[in-house]
Amino acid sequence: MTSTELTLTRPDDWHVHLRDEQALTHTVPAMARYFGRTIVMPNLVPPVSNGAQASAYRERIMAAQQDCPRQVEPLMVIYLTDNTTAEDIRQAKAAGVVACKLYPAGATTNSDSGVTDINTIYPALEAMQQEGLRFLLHGEVTDHEIDIFDREKVFIDRTLRQLANDFPELPMVLEHITTKDAADFVAGAGQNVAATITAHHLLYNRNDMLVGGIRPHYYCLPILKRNIHQQALIEAATSGSSKFFLGTDSAPHTQDNKETSCGCAGSYTAYAAIELYAQAFEQAGALDKLEQFASHNGPDFYGMARNTDTITLKKSPWKVADSLPLGDSQVIPLCAGETLQWQVVPS
Numbered sequence: 001m002t003s004t005e006l007t008l009t010r011p012d013d014w015h016v017h018l019r020d021e022q023a024l025t026h027t028v029p030a031m032a033r034y035f036g037r038t039i040v041m042p043n044l045v046p047p048v049s050n051g052a053q054a055s056a057y058r059e060r061i062m063a064a065q066q067d068c069p070r071q072v073e074p075l076m077v078i079y080l081t082d083n084t085t086a087e088d089i090r091q092a093k094a095a096g097v098v099a100c101k102l103y104p105a106g107a108t109t110n111s112d113s114g115v116t117d118i119n120t121i122y123p124a125l126e127a128m129q130q131e132g133l134r135f136l137l138h139g140e141v142t143d144h145e146i147d148i149f150d151r152e153k154v155f156i157d158r159t160l161r162q163l164a165n166d167f168p169e170l171p172m173v174l175e176h177i178t179t180k181d182a183a184d185f186v187a188g189a190g191q192n193v194a195a196t197i198t199a200h201h202l203l204y205n206r207n208d209m210l211v212g213g214i215r216p217h218y219y220c221l222p223i224l225k226r227n228i229h230q231q232a233l234i235e236a237a238t239s240g241s242s243k244f245f246l247g248t249d250s251a252p253h254t255q256d257n258k259e260t261s262c263g264c265a266g267s268y269t270a271y272a273a274i275e276l277y278a279q280a281f282e283q284a285g286a287l288d289k290l291e292q293f294a295s296h297n298g299p300d301f302y303g304m305a306r307n308t309d310t311i312t313l314k315k316s317p318w319k320v321a322d323s324l325p326l327g328d329s330q331v332i333p334l335c336a337g338e339t340l341q342w343q344v345v346p347s
């Protein structure tokens with residue numbers, strides 16, 4: 001029997017970019033539609049790198065949703081730099097920060113202030129382990145000679161294995177995984193190692209970005225890989241393993257900054273996040289696994305209670321807008337102009 005309605009424990013998004021200033025008036029209400037909580041990525045310019053900055057950013061996010069029918073709870077993250085001290089970690093914890101993010105310097109959008117050598121942040125990692133903060137990783141090396149399609153695998157071999165070995169008690173999340181290598185590593189690692197998976201890496205592979213013309217709105221980091229990797233991610237997400245959970249990595253850039261000779265990395269999916277995941281899980285014949293992935297595994301890993309209420313999706317095809325407002329500019333959403341199958345029933 002094919003389902004036409006699906007009720008889930010309210011989901012959370014464990015990886016989103018809300019940006020700042022005017023963009024918040026669009027990115028925050030999109031998340032507040034039905035997500036319970038969201039892990040807010042700190043890669044602003046300048047980055048959110050201490051507890052005071054995280055608190056101020058949280059207030060701007062709350063202000064952007066004061067007129068929404070319901071609110072999403074922002075969970076704040078600080079950006080690790082070569083200068084992050086153990087004291088910064090303790091102050092961040094006291095300010096309510098729940099996690100710290102590693103951006104290898106130069107790896108992705110707004111990572112210039114990121115970490116240049118993993119060993120420089122060992123004192124901060126020790127403090128995070130003591131304070132019970134989660135460690136979130138953008139897992140790619142940046143060496144010029146390493147092929148962009150191999151950068152995640154090389155990061156696992158060179159850095160993540162070492163970190164998992166040196167910090168067996170530190171809960172760490174390899175963010176937005178894109179390869180079979182990552183799915184296998186996480187599945188085989190200790191219980192302290194988990195991963196988020198985006199909807200776009202479940203729905204697409206690099207052919208979707210490159211065959212028949214180059215499609216900049218599919219360009220994100222880590223870059224879409226070949227279809228065997230897409231297949232491995234689908235298997236991991238639908239496997240019933242508690243180590244994999246929802247993180248959209250919704251990362252809006254204005255149309256001008258995407259459709260240009262050197263376009264930014266990032267795809268905007270927050271406008272239809274759970275709807276896109278439902279499409280991916282349905283295509284895999286695994287809609288019954290969506291609730292665990294979207295609503296159970298994340299809070300369990302973060303040591304938080306699961307949401308107690310529900311949302312309902314119904315199968316009712318609808319056409320995605322060709323563009324959406326983003327602050328005083330516009331963003332081309334992933335799947336612009338296409339038909340999606342699922343809609344969230346307004347509650």
Ligand SMILES: NC(=O)N[C@@H](CC(=O)O)C(=O)O
Binds near residue numbers: 266
């Ligand atoms: N995923 C992306 O391609 N871009 C993200 C940064 C990130 O998550 O790496 C962004 O902030 O635009």
Ligand SMILES: [Zn+2]
Binds near residue numbers: 108138176221222
């Ligand atoms: Zn990233």
Ligand SMILES: [Zn+2]
Binds near residue numbers: 015017176249250251
């Ligand atoms: Zn991201």
